[in-house]
Amino acid sequence: xxxxxxxxxxxxxxxxxxxxxxxxxxxxxxxxxxxxxxxxxxxxxxxxxxxxxxxxxxxxxxxxxxxxxxxxxxxxxxxxxxxxxxxxxxxxxxxxxxxxxxxxxxxxxxxxxxxxxxxxxxxxxxxxxxxxxxxxxxxxxxxxxxxxxxxxxxxxxxxxxxxxxxxxxxxxxxxxxxxxxxxxxxxxxxxxxxxxxxxxxxxxxxxxxxxxxxxxxxxxxxxxxxxxxxxxxxxxxxxxxxxxxxxxxxx
Numbered sequence: 001x002x003x004x005x006x007x008x009x010x011x012x013x014x015x016x017x018x019x020x021x022x023x024x025x026x027x028x029x030x031x032x033x034x035x036x037x038x039x040x041x042x043x044x045x046x047x048x049x050x051x052x053x054x055x056x057x058x059x060x061x062x063x064x065x066x067x068x069x070x071x072x073x074x075x076x077x078x079x080x081x082x083x084x085x086x087x088x089x090x091x092x093x094x095x096x097x098x099x100x101x102x103x104x105x106x107x108x109x110x111x112x113x114x115x116x117x118x119x120x121x122x123x124x125x126x127x128x129x130x131x132x133x134x135x136x137x138x139x140x141x142x143x144x145x146x147x148x149x150x151x152x153x154x155x156x157x158x159x160x161x162x163x164x165x166x167x168x169x170x171x172x173x174x175x176x177x178x179x180x181x182x183x184x185x186x187x188x189x190x191x192x193x194x195x196x197x198x199x200x201x202x203x204x205x206x207x208x209x210x211x212x213x214x215x216x217x218x219x220x221x222x223x224x225x226x227x228x229x230x231x232x233x234x235x236x237x238x239x240x241x242x243x244x245x246x247x248x249x250x251x
Contacts, residue, residue, distance in 0.1 A: 023104055026057055035069050060098035067094075067145055076146060078121060078137055080114045086154035090116075090126060092141050102147060123206060125224050126150040134224055169242070170220050172235075175201060177215035186219060187227050203229065 041051060052059050066072040079099050081089040089108060093099035096113065103110055116124060121138035126149075128135060140149040173179075173186045180194030183201045191204040192213070200212035203219075211229055213219060218235040221227050230238065 023101075026061060026101065027105065029055060029057065030061065030065060033065065035071070038066075038069075038071070058097045058101075060093075060095040061101060063094050064098050064101075064146055076141070077118075078116045078141060078149065080116055081108065081110045082112045082114075083109060084111045088152040088154075090137060090140075090149040090151075092144055092146050092149055094146070098146075106148070126152060166222070168223055170222050170239070172218055172220045172239070172241070174218050175213050175215055183213060183219060186221065189225060190227055203227065 038051075046054070048059075048062060051057075052062055055062075063072065063074050067074060067076075074094055076092050076094055079091050079093060079096070081091060081099075081103065083089075089103075091099055091102055093102060099113065100110075116137065121141065122136055124137045125134045126137065126140070128150075137149060171186070173182060175183050177198040180197075180201050184192045184194055187203060190206075193202045193204065195201070198215060200214045203211040203213055205211070205227060213229050216232055218230050218232065219227060220230065220235070220239070
């Protein structure tokens, strides 16, 4: 067991070191410390708090190391990191102290850091590198213990209004009053509640006011699975129907 006086002395030996030296020391420990060493220290009676003081490392760094080696599980956060070049990185980390260590490992200088609330992960879409497709932060964080989830290149900011066109095709279905079940299936992963034949279908999208889909309206879904509803007049002002293309629920 390490005595308190010994821990203070060991911790004090690093207090005056420059940030760069401290980072290199923590990085060396992070890469070289083994599970066997950890188990040996724990068997000797040391607690994690003793290790933190002995090694002079942040608690978040020790917890990060334990998670990567499957020794523990802690609640993590997702952070949006923006650089001065307007690049965006999405990282899963335990705390901002842990995140800053990860950013320094990657040589990334953050201009701003924003924590994304957990209830937004499933509806927060990001593009996949090298692919014309999207996924959510909620799905990405399930695949990564801790670390980088996604990297987005900077978007060109225009100073005046310009013209843009959609990429790819949108899916559409018309509510005729008697196909409420089709509407419910079509709007997934969002929810919809059908009523009696000929009555409106209620569209329930998280974060939006409940929308009544009335008979004769068109329901449009884009590649991000966002759903919008239009009257017949509105729909044909915005879209042309491709008569030779049929909607396939699994397509």
